[in-house]
Amino acid sequence: MSEEIAFWILATIAVLGALVAVRKRNLIHGVFALLVFFAGLSGLFLLLLAEFIAAVQVLVYIGAVGVLLLFAIMLTERVAGDDGRRMVSRGWFWGLVMAAAVFVVLLLPAIQQWPSPETAQPIKPSVEELGHKLMNPYVVTLEVLALLLTAALIGAVTAAQGVRMPKEEDSPE
């Protein structure tokens, strides 16, 4: 019972954090909302008794990735965080379709064994077991995630280059 209450609280925090992270125009607010999402996720891992993954989630995502994002924002000219520009959203339809497709593929291993067993099988937490699991039922998920990360990397480079402006004359210092 109390686990269920904890789950719903944590899930609400995570979903709200993710929504705010996507919707906020202010970059810094967005980053902190993303960190709230990570914290909620870490709590969910803790609820599943995966305390090591929860600790690593906090260490890597909140500690390292969050600080990296803040660093990146500080190095741009928009330190104040306000970004009033309109977001370009051509092709949102195909984006939505792709997002749904990726989501379904990620859930594939869970869908395959759909009538899920009533009681969870006891598992030995070991790195070897983790490796076998990654290769056997989750191999498609792994590949899709790898592709997604590559796409995100290319997208980031493209976005960082921006639209090539015709070069104006450098003003003297």
Place this chain on the structure above:
Amino acid sequence: MNFELLIDILIATVPLMLIFATLFAFTTWLERKALARIQNRIGPNKVGIPCTRIGLFGLGQPAADGIKMLFKEDIVPRGADRLFHLLAPILALIPAMLVLCFLPLEFPWTKSLLPIQAFLLDGAVIFFFAITGLNTLAVFMAGWASRNKYSLLGGMRAVAQMVSYEIPLVLSAVIVVMMVGSLNAAEIADAQKGFDWFVLSPWGFTAFVIFFISALAETNRSPFDLPEAESEIIAGYFTEYSGFKFALFFLGEYIAMFAISGLAVTLFLGGGDGPGLAAAPWLSVVWFIAKIFALIAVMIWLRGTLPRLRVDQLMGFAWRFMLPLSILNILVAGFAWHAQQQDSTIITVITWVASLAILYGTASGLNQLNRGNTRPRKYKYAE
């Protein structure tokens, strides 16, 4: 709902918070007194028992400070981000309070609660580092939300400094984890029972010194207090804070000091180990807190003695000196661990001498190499 569990959790956590908040009040007084003596002043000596002339060496000063902080006006700058301005001091305090539960403090009244103690988690040390890292975000949040250039500068300095010094901090803790083979704080403390402390070996001593220096930088203590360098950027990230929000920052900073000193005691100074434990097991808590206070005293002493570092010196020290030394120290500790498995006196003696020579040689060599990089600074406009 399981109310017994709830009560057990309260019994385990509330005394911890109360004890460390009291110690915080005492430490502020101690620090002001000690700094005053170093600078040939008297320090706080007036506030004692109200309505009498009894001074009690100024021990009432923390209470008076607290009352003053509570009644001060809370000012938020017009351009500030009100929500983040409010959240930052809270975010600074929560991680500091949270990590206290990962210290292996065995109070007499928590004997029956051992199964729910957080320091018995298998990843207690990882959790400690993960949660102390959140402090960086609070500092950045405060600096950014104030909409003040000095605050933002302080926040940026803090982030750069904390990210750099976290690496030697964690790398020096790795040695202890290697030696014990566990991330469980209680097991690490138990492995040092009977004055078998890790600080009493060449690699352990090196790791302890690296850990302590990095801990000073992590908690923004002098000589690494660049984020709040008052001669350059007013008060750094809490320039725009007043009243109780400022007090929360202050409290968070000191609690973080206790927590990181507590981790140093756990990892290197034997935890609650000390004489007289067989007769009275409750002494372990006393020993633990006494060791924390020994480390705090060194921090106060350093603050009264050393001048503040420059930004380039700070970064150079972390990346050019501490990082190579701590990586080499991990190698030395690995060899030493294998040598200890042989269980022969001669090999142990050879290991000790060799590791002492290697570590000392590396430290002085790095010192020589870095000397060339610290040229006298050229001032462009102040000739």
